[in-house]
Amino acid sequence: MKHSLKITLAYDGTAYAGWQLQPDRLTVQGVLETALQKITGETIRVTASGRTDAGVHALGQVVGLTTHSQLPPEVLQKGLNAVLPDDIVVREVCEAPAGFHAIRDAQRKRYRYVINDAPIRDVFARRYCWQFSQRLDEGAMQRAARGLVGQHDFCSYESRGAPRQTTIRTVYLLEVCRREDGKLQIEIEADGFLYNMVRAIVGTLVEVGRGAEADTYPSQVLAAKNRSAGGATAPPEGLFLVKVDYGNSCESPTSSPA
Numbered sequence: 001m002k003h004s005l006k007i008t009l010a011y012d013g014t015a016y017a018g019w020q021l022q023p024d025r026l027t028v029q030g031v032l033e034t035a036l037q038k039i040t041g042e043t044i045r046v047t048a049s050g051r052t053d054a055g056v057h058a059l060g061q062v063v064g065l066t067t068h069s070q071l072p073p074e075v076l077q078k079g080l081n082a083v084l085p086d087d088i089v090v091r092e093v094c095e096a097p098a099g100f101h102a103i104r105d106a107q108r109k110r111y112r113y114v115i116n117d118a119p120i121r122d123v124f125a126r127r128y129c130w131q132f133s134q135r136l137d138e139g140a141m142q143r144a145a146r147g148l149v150g151q152h153d154f155c156s157y158e159s160r161g162a163p164r165q166t167t168i169r170t171v172y173l174l175e176v177c178r179r180e181d182g183k184l185q186i187e188i189e190a191d192g193f194l195y196n197m198v199r200a201i202v203g204t205l206v207e208v209g210r211g212a213e214a215d216t217y218p219s220q221v222l223a224a225k226n227r228s229a230g231g232a233t234a235p236p237e238g239l240f241l242v243k244v245d246y247g248n249s250c251e252s253p254t255s256s257p258a
Contacts, residue, residue, distance in 0.1 A: 005073070006096040007046075007063040007080075008030075008248075012087040014127045019052045019061070026056070027054070031088060032063065032080075039079040040069040049102045049244040050109065050193070055236035057128065059112075060091070060243035064102035079095075102244075108172065108189055110242040111198045113234065115184040115206070122183075129183060130202075130238040136209030138184055142176040144208040145186075147219035148201060149174050156221045157204070158228055159196035167194055176205065187242075196233050203231035 009032070016127060017025035036044045069076065073093040080090045082233040114129040117136045122129070148171055155167040173189040179258050185201055204221055207213040213231075221230040243256075 001067040002068055002086040004066050004098055004100045005076075006094050006100060006102070007065070007090055007109070008092040009063060010059050010089050010091055011057065011061065011125070013052060013055050013057045015087060016054065018054045019048055019050070025078050028058075028061075028088060031085065034233045035080050035083045036065070036067075038083050039076060040071065042054055042067060042069065049106050050241065052239075052241055053196075053236050055127075056239045056241070058241040061241055062102050062106070062244040062246075064096060064100050073242070105246050106244050108191055108245040109193060110173075110187065110189040110244075111193070112240045112242050113185070113186040113188075113202045114238045115202075115238070116182075117184055118182055125183075126238045127237055130235050132206065134210050136184055136206065137211065138176050138178050138209065140211075140215050141184075141186075141205045141209040144215040144218050145174040145176055146207055147216065148222065153225065154194055154197055154222070155225050156227055157197045157200040158194035158227060159200065159233060164194060169194065169197070170188065174201075174248060187230045198239060199234040199236070200227070202232055202234040202238075205231070206234065207231040 011028055015026060016028050019028045021027055021029050032047060042198060044065050046063045046065045048121045052058055073095065115132050116125055116129045117132040117134060121131045129165040133173055151168060151170040153167050154169050158167055169190050169192050171188060171190045173187065175184055175187045179185050188198055188201065204218050208215055208217055
């Protein structure tokens with residue numbers, strides 16, 4: 001008899017063409033499903049909470065699956081980590097309620113975006129941040145971010161991608177802060193995200209931070225209902241899926257800072 005499992009992954013997305021299976025391309029989903037077959041002997045198709053793009057990272061990606069395997073969760077976790085490459089790690093495996101669906105059951109997601117706006121590029125962080133050549137005003141960006149908190153139609157912050165029934169989303173948190181290492185961190189939590197929504201928000205806030213736009217700009221972009229009204233889409237390297245909340249006892253582990 002099959003039962004449901006929930007797996008929480010962290011991965012460095014640099015080498016991958018994104019999460020989703022693609023013909024003749026290396027993907028996180030493909031690597032995980034191959035590892036599952038080695039450990040369980042089954043061909044298992046998994047569903048992730050979201051399809052991260054090429055170059056995007058995860059601290060707490062959540063994956064749902066069903067399996068006949070009777071391996072205890074801790075044994076399955078150990079086995080997977082023994083065969084997965086060094087840039088993917090299983091942080092947790094737990095039993096999930098019957099019918100668990102990693103996308104539909106998600107209540108909130110949190111993303112983090114990191115920008116290095118120091119005058120000298122950080123060569124060792126180049127895969128994990130946007131190397132921006134101008135010092136940004138984080139105070140102005142934080143003031144601008146307030147206009148995006150709450151329930152809004154975010155169609156101006158959506159790139160063309162998978163069609164959605166609605167472009168209305170609720171942003172619960174959007175914070176811009178300067179970290180101890182000097183990098184700029186943008187943290188955003190919402191009930192869901194449109195395609196490239198976080199990267200479009202970051203690109204728009206950066207226009208404020210570099211002094212090209214007033215702090216009312218992100219709200220004006222919302223009202224325009226037109227993607228071309230906003231800033232450029234920020235590059236993928238600085239983006240991390242931090243965690244996904246399901247509102248039950250099988251929560252993702254607390255994520256470490258990027």
